[in-house]
Amino acid sequence: MTPYRIIYWQIGHTAHWIFYTLSGISVAFFLAGMAAYILVWKKDAASVELSFSWDALKRVILDAFFGLRVFRGDIAAGAMHFLLFWGFLILFIGTVSMAAHEYVVSYLTGTIYLVYSLAMNVAGLILLAGILWALIRRYIQRVPRLERRLEDALVPFWLALVVITGYVVEGLQLAYLQPPWYRWSFAGWWIGSLFSAAEGKDLYPYLWWAHGILSLSFVAAIPLTKLFHILGAPAGIYSQNYGKPVEIIEGAGEFDLGDLIFFDACMRCGRCVEACPSAGAAEPFAPRDFVQAMRRDLWQKYSTLGDIRFLGRSEVSEVDEKFWYCTTCRACLEVCPLYGGAFEAAIKKRVLAVEEGKDVPKLISQTLARLSKYDNPWESSRNKRGAWAEGRDLVDLTTTDTRTDICYFVGCTTSLEPTAQGEAQAFSKILQSARVNFGILGKKEPCCGDVARRMGELGLFAEQRENSLNIFDEYGVSDLVTFSPHCFNAFKNEYPEAPYRVRHYTMVLRELIAREKLRFKEGDVATVTYHDPCYLGRYNRIFDEPREIIRSIPGLQLVEMSHHGADSLCCGGGGGRMWQDLEGVGKMSEVRIREAEATGAQIVVTACPLCRIMLEDARKAAGLNKKLRIIDLNELVLQALKERD
């Protein structure tokens, strides 16, 4: 006898039609839900266009099917998700195949059926294993980043029920029919063995309907719950990766389609909260809360029926000014399985706030006013910008006609902040020692625009950008070396079509060392640790150069903090925070300095002037003055330089 399965066993004709109707309703709900999402997106998005990108598609395939991002940093999570994904996918394909067999062409018979049945049985077990693992992680292990809301319990239990009723339905039929191929449906058979043939026949319709209704309602509920990520996540991964334009000033405060899909597809997995230094310092900001609040706001604003995730409607969280806390360190983007950057959404909220004008914190307002009037956020004066270079006999490109190979772009902090000026001088001394032909822009050095950009003042940023380009043009600057990673990032990534090359000083130092233009003397033995600046490391993937430099200095032993490289913990100075007065703002830097202390190093090396200031303050506040020294990489190198003959 050819292996087969009776699909509508004991399900009469009328029942068929009831079933079709229910299916229709379910699908209708599902489509209506999806339409609701698209309507909300259309109403809010600045643009609803998505172009085709092979790279983005590749990313989707890799991330969706192999769940690579979910494995990152949490193998258990990755494995669990892998089971859920493949279990569900196979069962889904199986169900579709069954429908095709029933209504299109009857092919699920014979060997094909046996393989089919086996696959389905195995898939169901895989899915159940995944669900069980998920529930253990969330409710027994209580993994900190996972939330425990009604939805989080309801969805897995519901899905588990669907799978289990599926097995029971199969088992009941097998119990009655007792076909010879039962071993291919081993799980169903095992369940079936718990019932007599008579029970099998009697109970079957009930279980069939139960399974049917549970499954159909599951499908209908996809848009209503976090299950939306089944479709939302691939869409999100695609839209985040297809290569957005460098920047558009007009409408840059508006959320684009990628942002909206990201908000809706967010599974609240909490990796961003785990990575976020703000959340880690117990500040009132967490990327997940922010994204969810954004999502809720959008639905309340644009959907006539309110938030489609009705289970979460009672949640309230004020986003308020909390988005001013974000340091824009990008740690969230580094870990988000959807490549979602909550910090970008935070900046967009800032753009809106700045444009509207009323909810801008006072210190931000004052800093922006200072930037606008004096081209720097530190002082209400332009006149001291070149003061650090006094008496140093450096070529000022703005006062002489000389043109030099490179232009050393010092940046506001190192020019103006008294404790940072030594660093500015250090790099100039190193360049002189290596006989590099360089010049500076002195008093006329413009602002790169980073602070304005992060604070959301795009008009000011555009003005500063134009001004900088004019200065570079006027003084023939074609090869820039910046001190600050913030300036580096701005010149490199936010100045489209820039006619110059730009490097961060670590790149230059590394090259000079490689070319043996800098030689080191035998030095004292010391253990050092290196703090990766967010804007050098995560933003621009420069992790190795500074480490190579440190390793070239004799006597130094480099140890790493527990969060280093791409996982480096922000010092708290970015995103405009250096100029804000947020409550408890010192905690973030303290967390980092404690991490440094834990390495046993005597010296913490930084490569960003803001990091140095923040960590210095933290060192003082934590009472670690005697145990740790904070030093900029330039000063470290300078101290170790052998005098040239």
Place this chain on the structure above:
Amino acid sequence: MKELEIIVCAKQIPDPEAPLSDVRVDAEKMEVIVDAPQVISPFDENALEAALRIKEEMSAKITVLSMGKRVSDTVMRKNLAAGADKLILLQDEAFENLDSHSIAAVLAEAIKKIGEYDLILTGRQAGDWDFGQVGLILAELLVLPCVSLAREIKVKDGNVLVKKNILGGYEEVKAKMPALVTVSNEVGELRYISKTKMLAMLRGAASIPTWKSGDFVSAGAKLQKMNIVELSSPPDMRRDCEILEGSTPAEKAEKLAAIFRSLR
């Protein structure tokens, strides 16, 4: 309901945030030269913020007046970008370095020419000369009820309700309009005006009415200049620190205690 007419007097001054190093005192010419951009005097910005908040509550029209020898169109347009409806510049050589009474007299004439008004708002003092008189003298000249040092202003039923600073707290007062109120910083900072708003206002076609002295100041008016007898730089911030020495901390502490005693 008739629209509430508010007049805000705003002075243009060199940025008061400029550090000492950018301020040069020319003792001979008796001029203070500040190497800083021109801005709206901070307390006057507070006055504008107070006006804007009233405008959010009810139908109101805000006219900003600014007076000086040379008043910058670019700087003053910020008032419009913030939400003021009209800007009038009072610009004349004759308005240079006038004393407080004369400034108030000129403003009074301008306001008389404007005609209708319900509320006049000024900052409590200007960020350059810090006299703090013009608003109050203006109220006297126009014979208006006057409230100074406001930290909150509301308008209701033809009255202005003000919370004003007093020693150790604040007082709530009521005056019938038309009235004049001088504003303190507790009212709140002027909302942030984005660069894009400023640029839009600068590119805006409307030209700003500029009145010369002859346009509105009565022929017989005697305008007096400030009479500066002497102008100098402030003394240096650094002090000669006397370090109290001692062989033990207790000894040093004893010397310090003696100093406290002498300072009683």
Place this chain on the structure above:
Amino acid sequence: MNEVLILGDVKEGALDIRTLELLGVGRKLAGDLNGELSVVLLGEQVSEAAKEAVSYGAARVYKVEHPLLAGFRADVWVASLEQACSKIKPKVFLMGHSITGMELGPRLACRLGTRLTTDCTNLSIDPQDGLLLRTKPVCGGNAVSVFKCQGEPQLATVRGKVFEPVAAVDGKGEIVDVAPAIDESMIKVESLGVVREEAVALDKAEVVVAGGAGLEEKEGFDMLQNLSKALSKTFGNVMIGATRVAVDKGWITSDHQVGLTGTMISPDIFVSVGISGAIQHIVGMIRSKKIITINTDRGCTMFKVSDYGIAEDYKKVVPALIQKLEELL
């Protein structure tokens, strides 16, 4: 006759210390003018204060008493003073640069047809024309200007805590009643009530003891609290201040913060403990009369702007200091 008139400030029946400072500078000016020093007092009942003014050397005290003058209401106070000045015709009229003075001065100047200079830090008589030379800081303190104006009386408001308060003398002045012609209809601004606020009025303190990161722990502020108690036995209003780092650390609340983003203060004595002297902090207290610093770092900026300093660990100095203060004061 050259009369130098002072507007006295009566607080709870007695003369406020600012009035004593005005009397001090008034007396000097009266001497320069070969004239007399007199005081005008407004209120419902000011006899006690008038007698006190006499004891401080006023040649004449004018009592302007009226029920409507019970509290400060500018409309009737200005009217009363206008009338008083018309009767008295002083050569010079001085007020404190207080909230009342700031309001009365300009309005009175307008009504009397004279010119006022506010917030004066120095006053003298020009020997050539007998006019008042008024010195005041301008441009946010970036310059100091001396003005001279026409008009009688020569009118000025005087900055508090600049001049020395006058000492009591064996005064034999006379007390004169000046009845004001005022009534309710003059009051154009109606008072609806006064609200007292409990803020830490750091800028009202005479002595501020401030702590910074160098305290190394929250308990450091307890020690400073003890020091301020010891000092308050002699120095009146002693308060605790802090730098931003200390506030950020949660050692103390932000209303104690001194500096650019805290409160700007100018107490008689500023004691800085464990503060290195970031510019944002220094700007907030640099106008203190005397600055005393205790810090282990001899090279820190605070010492450069201090009058006295001890380069030592505060934990070793402060307890000893408290003990010595208790003995000496």
